[in-house]
Amino acid sequence: xxxxxxxxxxxxxxxxxxxxxxxxxxxxxKETNNSLSVAYDINDSVGVIxxxxxxxxxxxxxxxFYEHAWRLKRDESTKLDYLSVCSPNHMHESHIxxxxxxxxxxxxxxxxxxxxxxLDELKLIEKETGKKVYNILxxxxxxxxxxxxxxxxxxxxxxxxxVELTYITSRGKWYLESWKGDPRKSFGxxxxxxxxxxxxxxxxxxxxxxxxxxxxxxxxxxxYLEYEKARVKWLLSIDATDLPEDVKGKQxxxxxxxxxxxxxxxxxxFTDLHTVSYQEILAGRGYGIEDARHCVETVxxxxxxxxxxxxxxxxxxxxxxxxxx
Numbered sequence: 001x002x003x004x005x006x007x008x009x010x011x012x013x014x015x016x017x018x019x020x021x022x023x024x025x026x027x028x029x030k031e032t033n034n035s036l037s038v039a040y041d042i043n044d045s046v047g048v049i050x051x052x053x054x055x056x057x058x059x060x061x062x063x064x065f066y067e068h069a070w071r072l073k074r075d076e077s078t079k080l081d082y083l084s085v086c087s088p089n090h091m092h093e094s095h096i097x098x099x100x101x102x103x104x105x106x107x108x109x110x111x112x113x114x115x116x117x118x119l120d121e122l123k124l125i126e127k128e129t130g131k132k133v134y135n136i137l138x139x140x141x142x143x144x145x146x147x148x149x150x151x152x153x154x155x156x157x158x159x160x161x162x163v164e165l166t167y168i169t170s171r172g173k174w175y176l177e178s179w180k181g182d183p184r185k186s187f188g189x190x191x192x193x194x195x196x197x198x199x200x201x202x203x204x205x206x207x208x209x210x211x212x213x214x215x216x217x218x219x220x221x222x223x224y225l226e227y228e229k230a231r232v233k234w235l236l237s238i239d240a241t242d243l244p245e246d247v248k249g250k251q252x253x254x255x256x257x258x259x260x261x262x263x264x265x266x267x268x269x270f271t272d273l274h275t276v277s278y279q280e281i282l283a284g285r286g287y288g289i290e291d292a293r294h295c296v297e298t299v300x301x302x303x304x305x306x307x308x309x310x311x312x313x314x315x316x317x318x319x320x321x322x323x324x325x
Contacts, residue, residue, distance in 0.1 A: 010034040010282070011079070013069055013104065015095050016086030017058070018043035021109055025084045026052040028278040037072070037080060040065035041087075069102050080104050089192060090185040093118050100129040107134045107281060111195040112292045114187045115300050119289050126289070134286035137295075138273035139200040141280070144264055148257070149204045152229055161205065161230040163259050164316060167197055170240035170252040176218060183218075190221040191299040194236045198225070199295035205230035208294065211301045214310040215322050222322060223302065224314035230259075233316040242318065 012029050016022055017039035026048065029036050036053040039046065044060055059065040072078045083099030085092055085108040093113045099106040100122075112135040113119060122133055139145050152161065171180075179185040186192040202208060206228030213223040220237035235242075240252065247254050257264045280286055310319055 010081040011037045011072075012082045012084055013037060013065075013080050013099070013102075014039045014084040014086060015041070015062075015065070015099075016088070016091075016109075017041040017046045017049065019086045019088075022046075022086040023048050023052075024274040025086055025107075025109075025278075028275040029053075029084070031275045032278050032282055034082075034282075037078075038065065038068060066098060066102070073103050082107055085109060088179045088185050089114070089187055090179075093122065096122060096133055097125050100125050100131045100133070103129070103131065105132045105134065107136065107278070107286075109136050110199075110295075111187065111191050111299065112289070112296060114191065114296070114303075116293060116297050119293055119296060123289055132286075133289050134281045135288070135292040136274065136277050137196055137199050137203075137287045137291065138277050139196050140203050140287065141273050141276040145200055145204065148259065148264060152204055152259075160226075160228075161260050163201075163205070163230045163232040163257060165197060165201065165232055165234040166254065166256050166258075166316070166318070167193065167235070168237045168239070168242045168254045169193060170243065171238040175238060181218065187299070188216070188221070188303055189219065189236055189238060190216065190223075190302045193238065194221070194234075195295050195299050197234075197236070198298040199292070201225060201227060201230070201232055201234075202294045202298070205232070208298060211298060211305075212310075212314065213302050213305050213307045214315060214319055215307055216302075220322060221302070222316045222319050224310065224316075225298070231314075233314060235316045235318050235322075242321075 012034055014025060014036060018041040026036060030052050036056045038057040040059045040062060042060055046058060049056055057068060069080055072080055080102060083104040083106045085095045085106060087095050089111055092108055096106045096108055126133060175181055180192055208225060208227055210226035215222045219239045222235040225232040243254055
């Protein structure tokens with residue numbers, strides 16, 4: 001990845017430094033030629049910092065982290081410019097709010113927050129502090145997704161596209177024992193692993209017109225979404241047994257969109273998009289609260305509805321397998 005030339009290094013703080021996604025944010029901070037000043041996590045397994053920013057301060061108590069950041073704020077030469085939020089989903093709102101009140105612009109992992117009401121609260125805090133919230137919506141930067149969006153935009157016909165979205169990402173038994181397996185903290189599979197895919201569908205196919213849930217449990221979910229330009233049958237799973245036979249034993253993740261019979265497999269290049277996201281944010285082109293509203297509302301509706309019997313024309317091909325399982 002090419003580093004960004006930046007005449008004025010920005011100072012970053014990061015909360016959730018021991019989490020799965022944090023190294024991608026640390027890498028993005030480094031590759032955009034900025035500095036990680038301070039990090040926080042209740043877990044002290046953060047040795048990855050040594051390979052990226054060994055001089056960073058680190059705290060396992062949020063109160064000590066906050067006090068340190070507040071002291072940095074007193075001096076223009078040491079104040080933090082950005083706070084990156086990689087903490088568990090249910091803590092995003094409070095950590096974003098803390099970052100804004102520390103005088104930072106905030107970059108947050110998906111899902112930004114669980115509800116539209118939370119988005120409204122963050123907009124109010126933005127207004128109070130004069131700072132901005134940015135959401136990592138990395139699929140908007142994936143070349144294959146951009147190409148499909150342009151293709152749909154240039155098609156110029158009134159017929160809706162027929163789409164199947166399948167995302168299977170294998171997770172071990174640890175998943176359900178962690179916060180991710182607690183729906184009060186992760187908000188469930190459709191939110192935790194699906195929110196940026198629902199954002200992608202909106203990005204490509206326009207406004208959502210219909211949202212129906214067909215199946216949901218702690219490992220997988222499936223349903224039907226209808227957009228201005230597409231009818232979408234979707235399935236999300238963390239169960240390795242759902243992987244296609246030709247994929248099992250070769251890769252643990254399978255991401256695909258089938259649009260009008262043409263398959264777009266976009267597993268490749270997925271992990272490099274955080275740096276691109278940071279480049280866009282630093283250049284003033286980041287995605288903010290209103291950009292995230294559509295996908296937040298989509299997963300909020302999925303979480304709060306009961307599964308319905310699927311109409312044959314709206315059922316994902318794997319739904320029958322889920323119902324039997």
